Amino acid sequence: MDSIEIRSYSHCVRNHIVDSHVDEWRVRSANKQFLMAVIDTLQGDDGVGLTVEWLSDSQTLKDLEKDFLIATKMSELTADDHLSVRTSTETAGNTPTVLLSPEKAVSLLPVHGNEAVQIEITNEAVTERLWEKYDNEWEIAIPVSVDTPPYSRLLSLAEHNLGTDVKTDLDNAYGAIESRAPDDRPEPVTVGLLVGAKHDLLLRDVVEWAETSTLATQGTVSKLKQQLEDVGVVSTTSENIGVGRPRQRLTLAKETFESLSSDELVANVQSVLP
Template identity: 60%
Template sequence: MEHIEITSYDDCLVSCLDEPSVDHWRVRTDDPEFLSAFIDVLQEEDPVGKRIEWLCDQDVIKGLEKNFVRAAKASDLVTESTLTIRESTDAAPNTPTVLVSPEQTVSLLPVGDGEAVQVDITEEAACERLWEKHQSEWDIAMPHSIDTPPYSRLVTMAEQKLGDGVGADIDTAYTAVESRSPDEQPEPVTVSLLVGAKHELLLNDIVDWAETSTLATQGTVSKLKQRLEEFDIIATESKSVGVGRPRQRLVFSDESMQSLPADELLAHVQGVLA
């Protein structure tokens, strides 16, 4: 039996995850818009007890990994065992978006603006054949791990290591760039340095957080700090910490930037760096 309706990607995904008769979904898609909704809904719904798998093509996963925030959120899902990713050994351009399970198959035909014609198939023989096909593809696919550090690790460790409100501001700043194309996104370390200057943090503390969270090395942090200094966006002040050399504290060259919310701060600096 088939059921056809026009729905949003979000509503379709929530409905599938809430379906009590299905505890194992396998997703196939090369649609970036659906993929964004897929990651967001999985984070919001936290489908305990469900097996969620994504069979992807190499070009699709590379595209995801170019978007730092999306990749970090997907890394969260993999780390928490909410999502398992495998890379197909047989590239299939223009792959239709389908969610397959032994009990039900959902096909989505995009119509724009985050909506699609949703076709639900529950006929037993059809679902069995479709599942067998996708199971065969899954069996020969290669496990894929995302090198980007998990998003929650970055935010939580920032709050723990850098002080109250820092994690929230980093979350706000990263969220502000998430919907931009990868070419228009600033380096995640640059974003973190700007938040660091807003909170007048010690450079050593930023480096320690970046290295511990696996976001970046000390060399990368120093290089991007220097670039912001060259554009006269941030500066450093010496701070005595007792015995040893003074530490560098990050500050803004223009004190008026201090009061800007993290998202507005980022937009302002992007205009200068462009």
């Protein structure tokens, strides 16, 4: 046993994974706070050549995917091949958090909040045995795909389909709600509709963006648009294009909303949503 320290989860991830000369790491954990630190730290780093294989249990992954902003970062990392996720056939929740490479093993024992006792092992015989054990677990584990679209894809499609200003406002709005608890955030599609109304976009263009990015279906967009209309935040106007059905254009229902930035708009509207 080479060292024992108390460190934050983010420090552990940066020190042992991101800033390490080792490019192959395996993480076995059902600790949501630690796994969120892994996602945030990897997402904030260029991660060139770095791959993390993450073994967890299905319930922990489902809980993380309920948080849109965490899930979209996970999706980004998996799309860039920096993160590979599998669910264990065993109960990962009953084991301590372990960071493992062929050269080093780090066990984390929770202390309080986002801190843990960090036990680092570099004994070659021990690390080889541990790597072999977890390698076998990894091979029989079930690969997981993240259904939430990558964040960069949401923004790039918004820029391409809706315009640069819309893309910038979406980024600002999503960034503004990140610090809130998941239950206190509007739906990601609701944010898109609010930004769309701020820019007087056609509803069909917002629907196309949501469907192309796989963020939501037309039915979901329509339901959430109706919800915003019901609380008096968004309204639609019909435009006759001469052929086919009239198109609906999104607008903000109150003049007082028009002077608000996208993040201020989302913050104000959240208080009146059911």
